[in-house]
Amino acid sequence: MNGLVIKNTGSWYTVKTDEGPTIDCKIKGNFRLKGIRSTNPVAVGDRVGIIRNAEGTAFITEIEDRRNYIIRKSPNLSKQSHIIAANVDQAFLIVTVNHPQTSTTFIDRFLASAEAYRVPVTLIFNKTDILEPDDLEYQEMMIRLYETVGYDCKAVSAVDESVRLTLEPLLKDKITLFSGNSGVGKSTLLNSLIPGLNLRTAEISEAHNTGMHTTTFSEMLPLPYGGWAIDTPGIKGFGTFDMEPEEICGYFKEIFKFSKGCRFRNCTHTHEPGCAVRKAVEEHYIAESRYNSYLSMLEDKDESKYREAF
Numbered sequence: 001m002n003g004l005v006i007k008n009t010g011s012w013y014t015v016k017t018d019e020g021p022t023i024d025c026k027i028k029g030n031f032r033l034k035g036i037r038s039t040n041p042v043a044v045g046d047r048v049g050i051i052r053n054a055e056g057t058a059f060i061t062e063i064e065d066r067r068n069y070i071i072r073k074s075p076n077l078s079k080q081s082h083i084i085a086a087n088v089d090q091a092f093l094i095v096t097v098n099h100p101q102t103s104t105t106f107i108d109r110f111l112a113s114a115e116a117y118r119v120p121v122t123l124i125f126n127k128t129d130i131l132e133p134d135d136l137e138y139q140e141m142m143i144r145l146y147e148t149v150g151y152d153c154k155a156v157s158a159v160d161e162s163v164r165l166t167l168e169p170l171l172k173d174k175i176t177l178f179s180g181n182s183g184v185g186k187s188t189l190l191n192s193l194i195p196g197l198n199l200r201t202a203e204i205s206e207a208h209n210t211g212m213h214t215t216t217f218s219e220m221l222p223l224p225y226g227g228w229a230i231d232t233p234g235i236k237g238f239g240t241f242d243m244e245p246e247e248i249c250g251y252f253k254e255i256f257k258f259s260k261g262c263r264f265r266n267c268t269h270t271h272e273p274g275c276a277v278r279k280a281v282e283e284h285y286i287a288e289s290r291y292n293s294y295l296s297m298l299e300d301k302d303e304s305k306y307r308e309a310f
Contacts, residue, residue, distance in 0.1 A: 001058075005046045006220040006228075013042055013060060015050055025050055028059035038081045043069065044218040044230055045086040045175065068117040070177060072235070073300075085177045085218065085230045090120045090170075094180035094189060096127045097139045102181050104142075108293030110179065111151065112251035116243065119177075122152040122170065126185045129157035145287050150253050158189040167193060173226040182234030190231055194221055199231070248297050249277075254286050255294055270295065 006022070007014035013025045027042060028051070042048065047064035069086040093110050095102035107123070114121045123146055125139055143153040156163045170176075171193070178186050187199040220228045243251075249269065250256050255277055259267065263274025269291075280286045 001050050001052070002064075003048060003050060004220070005042060005044055005048055005060075007217065008040065008042065008044050008219075009217045010040075013048075015048060015058070015060070017050075023050070023052070023058050025058045025060045028061045038071075038083055040083055043083040043086045044220055044232075045069075045088060045177075047087065068119050070113060070117065070119060070179070072113065084179060084232055084235075087175065088119055088177045088230065089174040089227075090122065091177040091179060092122050092124050092167075094124045094126050094178060094184045094186050095142075096181075096184045097125065097131065097142060098135045099127055099130060100181060100183045102184060104289040105293045105296060106181065107146075108252070108290055109297065112243075112248065112293075112297065115251040115253070116247075122154060124167070124189070125153060125155045126158055126189060128155050129160060145289075148254075149290070156189075158185045158192050161192075163189065163192050168225055171223055171225070171227055171229065175220075175228045175230065177230045177232065179232050180234060184234070186231065186234065190221065190229060193229065194223065197221065243297065243300065245298050248294060252290060252294050254280075254290065258286060268298070270298070 001017055001019070003015040003017040003023075005013050006016050011026070013027075014022050015025050016022050025048075042060055042063060046066065048060045049062040049064070050058040050060050052058045066086045068088065070084040070088070070091060071081050072084065073081060091110075091114055093107065095107060111121055123143075125143060128136070128139070131139065139155060143155065146153050154166055156166055178190065180186055185201075187201045191197050191199050191201070218230065218232045220230050223229055245268065246266070249259050255269065258276045258280040259269065261276030262269070262272070263276075264272055267275050267277070269275050269277035277286065277291070281288060281291045
């Protein structure tokens, strides 16, 4: 029997079978992905094969080949990964310029990881209704930056009815990963997009302007107009996983474009003479924030960095 993993609570997986019913499953034996050390060998969005047991549950015995996935370094275990979701059509990265502030480094790391696995990303700038004029100006600057790079951006308020008109056409009949820092309003946004959902939400910590986790496991939620939304726990940092330094340039669209003009083919864009990328940064064709994110990812091979919140 085959099906789709629609929920992962850490120890149990809920699989929607191709026949229709859902069934709770565990992993059969010492399950390992080919060549990937992962804290969650089975992820939401996986197509799996299962075998029923006498207790009325089932064992997952195989995973079908994935067409893509979003992966990050495990925040707890060095040299291991955590797969956020598999087999997605697109990702919505929910960001806020305040209450709490999403760092450009976090955004860039997520975008680079999505580029690595060819997952299109739309940046959803949330909480526009509570932003001060200075914040709104900064948000406009951020939107201009990422649209210039080549990413779609939407400015929304999750509590405004217009959010459905803005986002529903983009979600229809697609599998969309919703991700972002804790507190950016993912659960509120999903509650607005899926009537009757009633996901739990929490207030932002005023003392630290940080969010609190309300979603504790990953789950695929059917959309009333077709498609699925994948709700995931808020993440504090995004350590990149399994990227070689020479590959990283290719995951920054504008850096890759200018790198073709470098004097040396193996230029790392850090110190070499005749580097077209550093020249483009100096002349403001590449944003300094994006270049700094690129430099920080070059350092990820240093295992002492993996716990830091990027």
